[in-house]
Amino acid sequence: MKQGAGRKSLQDYPRPSVAVDTAVLTVDPDAGLAVLQVRRPNARGWALPGTFLHQGEILADAVQRSLADKADIHGLDPRQLHVFDALGRDDRGWVLSVAHVAVVPAERLSTRFAGTTRLVPVDTPGRLVYDHAAIIELAVADVRARYEAAPDPDRLLAGEFTLRELRLVHEAVAGRDLQRDTFRRAMEAQLKATGALAGRGRGRPAELFRRV
Amino acid sequence: MKQGAGRKSLQDYPRPSVAVDTAVLTVDPDAGLAVLQVRRPNARGWALPGTFLHQGEILADAVQRSLADKADIHGLDPRQLHVFDALGRDDRGWVLSVAHVAVVPAERLSTRFAGTTRLVPVDTPGRLVYDHAAIIELAVADVRARYEAAPDPDRLLAGEFTLRELRLVHEAVAGRDLQRDTFRRAMEAQLKATGALAGRGRGRPAELFRRV
DNA sequence: CTAATAGTGTCTCTCAGACACTATTAC
């Protein structure tokens, strides 16, 4: 049905609050693929970092702000996953949440607030609020799909790396071992050999590669 | 930065308007894969059907309502694609738009409002407002990916159909010819033969299949 | 009979997976 008398202006409609919630994933040397959680500010338990969208702010900026505030993490490249819009999902009222995923090297998480944040393996995320378990599942599926197609698309590794280093990152993301020779042949086409050798450690020195 | 004195409540933040915009796709006998457009109500040109989210409404319901109102189309199964949140994207103010895609059989579009709607091939969508060209691209990519993996996942065909009928639908979606024998072998594993024959038309009668 | 469509046998090529071999280092 159209409005009866004249056209409703934008201001006449009640508006939902819009929030962002982010699954910040990293490859932890101990835990493997892990997700950052923050202590809930006014309640018990843990949650994904999130915030309400401020006026005149785009979603990606809200994600960055929430992580700067809650965990002192900067320079993220968040990707949208899904809008969660169930009516009863937030007891504070009518809140839509735009779920995001961001992948950062573990070193960049070193400055995070120790008492109010934790890193948890994605397979055992613990008891979480709202739709946060579903967000983690979407985030993991997204990152795994992207890492199947390209060498370290989220730049967990710096400029040059050996195929062993690359494979260990991909194994952590995939959550399973990958075959050495098959992995090399799949990735080599998307890499550029530098000619330089890694030299450190035992065994034959490995060649260093760069992304194409 | 946290708020200085006390905790801001939900009501203290200005909120964006939230809209939905939907690319309704169909396979038209003439145009192939086509998208439904509606005349802009208070301006020139054409746009994807959309509406503002009403209070206490979920996104999928807003999509259904906008299509019932603007084109008398019912029973959609919309899927979310992306949130468009650029600040200058809507001159009516601060509006987030959640893009959706829905696929419907061409017959279901027969009741659409003739003067205020049109069906346009997805390759030549014409000049559109806002981000609507981008929404169509996302919608087409989404539907093509799903039709590569499964036989007619959006049920453009009714219960039983021949492999020829199925292939013609998939060719329209893909926008290119598909090889008859390869297509059959790929899809047959995901279908159940009924034993019945189609009988109509020239040539050897084709067997009828159902989805698994 | 011919034309048209359905269904299938089969060849080739590519590629993932797997195994094994050689190459180069530390010790």
Next chain:
DNA sequence: GTAATAGTGTCTGAGAGACACTATTAG
């Protein structure tokens, strides 16, 4: 020398693409 790691040759099996053959109908 042994242990460890890097790099590669090669076999196998699955599957996509392509071609061609047979099968069944209308006319």
